[in-house]
Amino acid sequence: MPDLLQIGGITDTMKERLEAAFTIHQLDEFEPEKITHVITNGHDGVSPELMASLTNLEVISGYGVGYDAVDAEEAARRGIYVTHTPNVLNEEVATTAVLLLLACYRELLRDDAYVRTGEWKTKGNAPLTRSADNQTVGILGLGRIGQAIADKLAPWNAKILYHSRNKKDVSYTYYDDLTEMARDSDVLICITPGGASTNKIVNKDVLHALGPNGTLINVSRGSVVDEAALIEALQSGALGWAGLDVFEAEPAVPQALRDLPNTVLLPHVGSATVETRAAMGALTVDNLLKHIKDGSVMSAVPECAHL
Ligand code: NAP
């Protein structure tokens, strides 16, 4: 059986299917030259040093759609397939973005605490919140998940703006300048890939343009937002609210962010439901099994699509 290196956790179903076809190795016990296949995830990826040491590597199968933790160009140069799990998680991650948006607008955490602490009884009715209806929502990265977010916001009668490198064939308003889009938005939702081209593109100027009544939602990667500038903007009131699923140095989240009352924080659970992780897990394993069967894969990342 071919030798598979496992990086990060997998479900029991994934393990069962993989054990029937591969000898599975963990990071603390493997011979680099024996490994032909790797299973990893969006967070751990494969370090450049590890990839260089795996001289007979043929496939890196990622349990997630984002692959910024793998050097896909270098893999393609070496003829190694990198695969990921597009589409099967679109709806779940979009739901997470909408969940964060609604929690910020309707002060879900504050009002939940208002009931639990007994303040409702001692102080009377909770302060009013803001309506999430009829808002102008700027989507940074109108790809597979960005479009699912736009679709899910339709019942709230959202006006959709978007920024990406290329204008799409859609009816929403395109902005080639992110700061200008933030200025015209009530909410900015980040859902681009991570990596060098998006590193800290949501900077101080963008956050200040979004403004004191503005809400930032980040379900992309922590690297997309300048976290120090975000903390400063939320503390000073230059930015109103932030709903965050991802952070710069996960799982470490700055104490300053955790102390702020105008944030809703999630531990990178955008796709983390039983149903969606089952679909992602199935595709992650299918990519590996297809490769040992006929040398091809199901869902290569664009850099490796020509292999
Ligand atoms: P996708 O279909 O490839 O969409 C990505 C979008 O970002 C495209 O519209 C792309 O458009 C745009 N984009 C890429 N580089 C950009 C740049 N430098 N500046 C502005 N826009 C840029 O990807 P997807 O499937 O929607 O997934 C998007 C990302 O979501 C993943 O890569 C991952 O990082 C994140 N994600 C997070 C979670 C979570 O648990 N929180 C779960 C799944 C995915 P152009 O190329 O035309 O610019």
Ligand code: 8YV
């Ligand atoms: C996963 C993600 O949590 O798909 C992605 O890009 O960020 C998430 O769905 C991540 O891949 C870890 O498995």
